[in-house]
Amino acid sequence: MSRLLQALFGRLPIGWLQLTHNRTRFAAALAGVAFANVLVFVQLGIMNSMGAATLRPYDFFQADIMISAGDANSLSDGGNVARQWLLQAMADPDVVDGMGLFMANVPWDRGEKDISLSTFGVDPVKPGFIGVQIADDLPLLQVQDAAILDRLARGLAKDEAAAIRPQTPLAFEAQSRTLVAYATFAGGGGFGGDGYMLVSDQTFLSLFPARSSAAPDHILLTLGRGADVDTVVARLRSLISDPSLRIRSYADAAQDDLKYQQTRRPTGIIFGFGVLIGVLVGLVIVYQVLSTDVADHLREYATFKAMGYGPRFFLSVVFEEALVLGVMGFIPGLIVGTAILTLMGKITTLPLAMSFSMAVSVFIGTVVFSAISGAIATRRLAAADPADLF
Amino acid sequence: MEHENILEAKGLNHWFGTGDVKKQALFDVNLTLKRGSFTVLMGPSGSGKTTVLTLIGCLRSVQDGSVCLLDRELNGASEAELVALRRRLGFIFQAHNLHESLTATQNVIMGLQVHRGVSDADAQRAATHALGLVGLSDRVGYLPGNLSGGQKQRVAVARALVGNPALLLADEPTAALDKESAAEVVDLLKRMGAARGMTTLLVTHDNRILDRADRILTLEDGRIVTMEDRG
Structure with missing residues (x-):
């Protein structure tokens, strides 16, 4: 890992060394990131399952066009034709x-x-x-x-x-x-x-x-x-x-139903918010970890500043930390998230499961949001004034 | 053109605070450092020694007067210029300021990596060499937490020297050390400076150091009161 980061950043992997220096704190930080990941996975899983469950009955039939009443937003909704x-x-x-x-x-x-x-x-x-x-x-x-x-x-x-x-x-x-x-x-x-x-x-x-x-x-x-x-x-x-009357292609009717469930029905909106809150919690956790880390190393950073390191160096250190947290926190998050979704699927018989696209999007989201948290956390670096070292 | 004087400060005034609490810290300070010299700056606390050091070290902007460091005028220089100049300086602080998560070698490499284009292998070799010079060949892989105070300060010396700075600025490097370690560190600085043609400005109120200086400046209430040349 250390070697990989060294090659990636072209310098000593200070972020990695800094994070892993205190094992307990590192483990806690990873647990925090993993927790946020699990939160997002579960909310996303429920939201996706709602989509899958909505589209499910459309599979029972085959048609090209469906005519429904004007107020029929789903198969079970609305008046007669x-x-x-x-x-x-x-x-x-x-x-x-x-x-x-x-x-x-x-x-x-x-x-x-x-x-x-x-x-x-x-x-x-x-x-x-x-x-x-x-x-x-x-x-x-x-x-x-x-x-x-x-x-x-x-x-x-x-x-x-x-x-x-x-x-x-x-x-x-x-x-x-x-x-x-x-x-x-x-x-x-x-x-x-x-x-x-x-x-x-x-x-x-x-x-x-x-x-x-x-x-x-x-x-x-x-x-x-x-x-x-x-x-x-x-x-x-x-x-x-x-x-x-609503005269639509059968495929459009299914998609309209899905959109209706996700954006107009309270359940869909609630799960959407659940995902948002999971993302925010993750953002706060990573920000907290990174900004504490920056605050703890202000003296070292000020020393590096005095030695002639510029703002890009510090940004890259914090990005490195964000990357390490994002990647290493994602793995336990994925495992626990998959386990919880599978268990929930068994209990509720809803189509709840981890999907590849979900894992990929949450992974990318984790890294991107970790990087954003990191960028915000570097603002505390302004407090590292090398003139105060003497 | 290479000047004989690596640093020339003329008519340096400096103030802290603004408005009613504005207080002048330096009054018309004039100072030159000859290439390769070992200068000690003395004075009671609050006399402005550190202010002088931070101005010369490009860590503070010059407000009034002129500081010419390595043929560059610092008054009015941009932050980027100051950062670039800092890379040609070596700093030793009162506390060792080593990074606790990095080994002795890695800490020294940080002093080198600030110069771009140094390969990993070269950096590793230079760092090991520098640690050897300060007598820590057997401690290269140690974290600062496992080194004694004197050893840590020697790592800091190696870190300051590894980039071959033109000017070494040291702020009370011996304050936290016992007598033996202090003498060791100062001798080291003196010896390395002579060997590399490096200029050293050392701030201290440790009398044990004085006999090693080429020139001793005494600062009181923001003014240079005595200047004594030796050797």
């Missing part, structure tokens, strides 16, 4: 097929603990709209009250979920009806519900008698080969006379 617009959209030459998508939460009384399943009602004869991981099981939903259940749902035992097959279905009660799960898929708990469930539109309407087949929550459309999604979206906007 009249079925007539589906028929209207079908008039467009590029629109090949369309399907109404129903969505509501179904509480499942599990005895000691209720779980809430985000339930989608789909047309069981249109596998083209269903994600590949579910499409094969779709025909099972043609039976009334059949369901495909999320095997990762919170509160559902692993072995219980694994046992669900068409030959050994799981029957359960919800909304005063007996539903029968014939198959499972990998959904995963989100922030809105404990898991997901797919049923046919007919079953959905029996679960929710107040809903009407004429008013699904969203309309999904698929386009013919080679059709340009944006052009068709523009055409549909002029074709459909209700200006309050």
Whole structure:
């Protein structure tokens, strides 16, 4: 390490020698940096998992265009869309097929603990709209009250979920009806519900008698080969006379949802602030360590000043220290952060995990912010007046 | 052009504070240092010795009068010029001021590294050599915390000398040392100065040093009151 820094800075690695001179203090400083890293990792992990959880249900379906109510910010949000617009959209030459998508939460009384399943009602004869991981099981939903259940749902035992097959279905009660799960898929708990469930539109309407087949929550459309999604979206906007409807490409709808969750919903804003606070705490910790270190060595620095070392030398010493703290504090921070995220993911069934991009961005952030702290800390150097040495 | 005098100070006045508390510390100080000479500046505390030293050492800006150091005028010189000039000086302080995290060798290397373009191997060799000259060959890898007071001051001497300064400024280098170590350090300075043609200005009120001086200046209340040439 010492050699590496010597080669890097082209001088004695004073910062390194200074930091490591007092082992206990060095360890404490590293722990501080690691702690700030863990804080950022956890907040970032939660924020990312919220993003992943938001986008998750969009994977269950396949479509090119989605029509939703004007106030529908997510799949589970907003009013209905009249079925007539589906028929209207079908008039467009590029629109090949369309399907109404129903969505509501179904509480499942599990005895000691209720779980809430985000339930989608789909047309069981249109596998083209269903994600590949579910499409094969779709025909099972043609039976009334059949369901495909999320095997990762919170509160559902692993072995219980694994046992669900068409030959050994799981029957359960919800909304005063007996539903029968014939198959499972990998959904995963989100922030809105404990898991997901797919049923046919007919079953959905029996679960929710107040809903009407004429008013699904969203309309999904698929386009013919080679059709340009944006052009068709523009055409549909002029074709459909209700200006309050949101007509978007399916991908845009998912991204709009993500943006909405991150910037408009309190959870997203809170986690965003969590990241910010983690960064600030890290900044303060590194600043504290570096400025204490500068203050402790004012006499030595004043001596170096007297000997003819200029401000760039001192800046490079403090940068060196910032680099050492940033790099060496990052490693334990990464290990502990990964462990905590993995543990939290296990407990909550949220998609919480360390990702490469997260590690890289936090690493770069740590080094950059350490350097900024260092630059601020060198301001105390002004107090090192070599004339006071005599 | 190489002057015979490495330093010429003329009509040097200096004040501390501003407004009502402004107090004059130096009055019309005139001083020359001949190349290779060993000059001792004496005087009671508060007489302005340190002020003279910091002005000559480019650590304070000259307010009034002229200081010509190594053929450069210090009055009105920029901070960058002062920093550049400082690199050609050697400083020894009352306290050793060694960096506690650096070994003896590393401390000495710091005295050399201020000059750019010195390779690591050369710096290492020069530092080991300088430590050998001050009799610390067997202590090169020691941290200051494991050296005695005299040894630390000798490391500081090696650090000041390793860059071959034209002028060595020493402020009470023997104050913190016992009689034996003090004599050792002063002899060392005298010997090294003679060997390298280095000029030395040493501030002290330690009488034990006087017999080694070429010239003794006495400062009282900011004025030079006596100047005694020897040898």
